[in-house]
Amino acid sequence: MFRGFYTVGSGMIAQQRKTEMLANNLANANTPGYKAEQAAIRSFPEMLMSRLDTTKIPTKNPVHMKGLSPIGSISTGVYMQETLPSFIQGSLQETELTTDVALIEGALPANDNGTKGAIFFRLEGEGGQDFYTKNGNFTVAPNGYLTNALGFYVLDQVGQRIQLKNDEFQLTENGVILEEGTAVATLGISFADRPETLLKEGNGLFRTADGGNLPNAAESAGVSYMTRQGFLEGSNVDAAETMTDMLTAYRAFEANQKILQAYDRSMEKAVNEVGRIN
Template sequence: MLKGFYTAASGMIAQQRKQETLSNNLANANTPGFKADQGSLRAFPEMLMQQMGSKTLPTKQGTTLPIRNPIGALNTGVYMQETTPSFTQGDTRETGMSTDMALINGNMPDEDGGLFFTVQNEAGELRYTRNGNFTVDSEGFLTTKQGNYVLDQNNEPVQTLGMEFQVDKEGVLQANGQAIPLGISYTPDVYQMIKEGEALYRMNEGDEGQPPVNARNTAGVSFTTEQGFLEGSNVDPTQTMTEMMNSYRIYETNQKVLKAYDQSMDKAVNEIGVVR
């Protein structure tokens, strides 16, 4: 009975974590460049149930043989194994702001390849983002809304000295008579990238894959940039709400099973063993 109790409880915990993931997706439905997380549920190892008994043979010594009849497998519950972002391209919308840029995927030689803007976090480390909602700080540097420097292809901060600049479709920024190619990074496997918060990604340090490289120097990679546009979130609010309701129903079902086990255990402890 206790095994069933824990199985139902694990189902509730897994659905609770799935709800948290879906709620975060819904909260970021209007965040530029946000990639929806998808939760993966996995079952705990199953247990093989057997009926154990014995059979006495009609011999002079009365030989007894053990008997084991397989009953079937018993599932011991589920858990949320991981959450992985979906890197599908979001819809683009026009903003008219010169500091807004949308990165549009073109041809990529790898099935799981992905493109990112290259930025620098507060610690001076390389980070990557799909959120092109940029601005210009007081020193004239192009930054993210959180103040992280946007980098060029040489991993140097991009200085525009104002809002008046142009970015062509190849991602080359024209400002103060200079042509500055923006840092567009390419990774052959986007699932090596880990969300770090504030729309930033970093390379998984425990992964043996190669870090993102300059997309312009990678054969077979193409992209376009649209100034005055933003890539929207790829969250589908309708589908997310449907998944949330389905997850809640599963949670509620496990809750009822848990309550039934609790009532059965209460009877077993307080009624079955009572001496009348």
């Protein structure tokens, strides 16, 4: 009986966390470059149940020697193991701003797990740490450096900050920045062959677990891409699908809640009625 409390309780917690994750996805449905989170719900290890059996004749079987007969396995509940972002590319949104840039994926090789790689803009954050993002909503700071909305520096293909005269620049499909027809820098585009291992930092930022740098996408074998000026990559959240998943998670939570109430009524009867002397 008490084991049932733990089983339904873990199910309710897992569905609550999934609902919170889906709500966050829905809140970022219009955030440029946002990657929807996906939940990985796993079952706790099952337990093998046995019963005492005094009628068993001792044999060489150690289970029978102990007077136990196996009944079967029982689940001990579920938990949300982790959340992983989906790196499927979002739709392009035209802004007509010269400082907005969208990354368009071409051929991206898959790793030995069958997962396709992903490409990112390379940024320099506080303390010189490298961050990666799909959000190409950039601006030219008063000091002339190209930055994102948080003030992180946009880096070129050799890891240097990009300094421009103004925001009246042109960008080729290969990521080359032109000022008055002269190439002044090339956007630093990085490639992650295992994007699922990146750590999510919020505000559309990712970083590597060991603090290292991702390789240059232009120098990675089998990687192709294009840059598009005046566009942003939108969120890859499917609002309709997310709403449906939220309703499903809510119904699962509600079902666990009703089972918990049934257990509670059974325990109440066991305590107050069973064994009562009239």
